[in-house]
Amino acid sequence: MRLAITLILGTFLTSCIALPALDLRSQDSPTSLTTAPEAEGEPLRIWIPYVGQGDGTLFQLPYGKTLLIDAGPPAAGKNALLPLLRKLGISRIDALVITHYDLDHLGGVPSLLAGEDGAMGTGDDIAVSLAYDRGGVPWDNSPGYGDYLAALEQGETSRHTLAAGDALDLDPGVKIHCVAANGAVGDETKILGQIDLSVPAYAGKENGASVALLFEYANFRYLTAGDLTGGGMTDGFITPDVETLVGKLVGQVDVMHVNHHGSLSSSNENFVKATKPKAVFIQAGKDNPYNHPASAVVERWQAVGGKIYSTKGEMAFSLESKGNSFEIKAVQESH
Numbered sequence: 001m002r003l004a005i006t007l008i009l010g011t012f013l014t015s016c017i018a019l020p021a022l023d024l025r026s027q028d029s030p031t032s033l034t035t036a037p038e039a040e041g042e043p044l045r046i047w048i049p050y051v052g053q054g055d056g057t058l059f060q061l062p063y064g065k066t067l068l069i070d071a072g073p074p075a076a077g078k079n080a081l082l083p084l085l086r087k088l089g090i091s092r093i094d095a096l097v098i099t100h101y102d103l104d105h106l107g108g109v110p111s112l113l114a115g116e117d118g119a120m121g122t123g124d125d126i127a128v129s130l131a132y133d134r135g136g137v138p139w140d141n142s143p144g145y146g147d148y149l150a151a152l153e154q155g156e157t158s159r160h161t162l163a164a165g166d167a168l169d170l171d172p173g174v175k176i177h178c179v180a181a182n183g184a185v186g187d188e189t190k191i192l193g194q195i196d197l198s199v200p201a202y203a204g205k206e207n208g209a210s211v212a213l214l215f216e217y218a219n220f221r222y223l224t225a226g227d228l229t230g231g232g233m234t235d236g237f238i239t240p241d242v243e244t245l246v247g248k249l250v251g252q253v254d255v256m257h258v259n260h261h262g263s264l265s266s267s268n269e270n271f272v273k274a275t276k277p278k279a280v281f282i283q284a285g286k287d288n289p290y291n292h293p294a295s296a297v298v299e300r301w302q303a304v305g306g307k308i309y310s311t312k313g314e315m316a317f318s319l320e321s322k323g324n325s326f327e328i329k330a331v332q333e334s335h
């Protein structure tokens, strides 16, 4: 498989003077929240491959560490993520974050870790140093959860729980804040609120429990939150609205990885208007049975100026930022 960059889709300048609507680095913050000065060194690179119907995003941090957020459905580990890692010359992932326990987010972990030969404990394994997830146990039936835990154990990966208010200390230049997990929303200074996911009437509890991460690299801000819900309907039932609190906490971002593949359960008006991104990534599979992304959701993001980059047409993208601007490219896979 050959990967070729085909088209530069957009270059954006982030505002050098505007502060986010909610400055996570207020004076109440611990000093560890101080963002590095105007970054113009090595870039932050984000890879959004085509993983089918699911999420999986690879981050190459400026100081060299590698972070994978979700690993797509089972086939994606070997078919999408492994080729990407090989192309980039990566055989060790420093940190894996699983946003929640649905199969389209953690299903790819075993086949990724096992490498090309499909067996762990052989020379072609992908090693993972640390794994982070929301802890606890799945809310819903999660067919891939046991295999995920087994793969981590076999790979001797240590597993850690992420909570709202935690920070991932992976890179001196990029601050990675966990702003939501298990329905709690907050930053390093305070918990803004806690949505009670146990309310019997709620559908999509597992999605609502998703981990949300805010990346800050100098003036560049990126938000990703798995299948986090916003009070929309799913299977005829209402979902917990965690998004509104996250939007209130985080404020404006430059780039959004859209929640729940563009489902109507997510991307509520409050969240969209608060975050107002310039660019929006949507990971959704070709001909997926859920009709993701919903056209109404796409229109909501476009209405606030978000340019849509959807993988649905078997597209893949890369983003590069040195902290004051960012550039998105389409990456076409030639078989």
Ligand SMILES: [Zn+2]
Residues within 6 Å of the ligand: 054, 055, 102, 104, 105, 226, 227, 260, 261
């Ligand atoms: Zn999903």
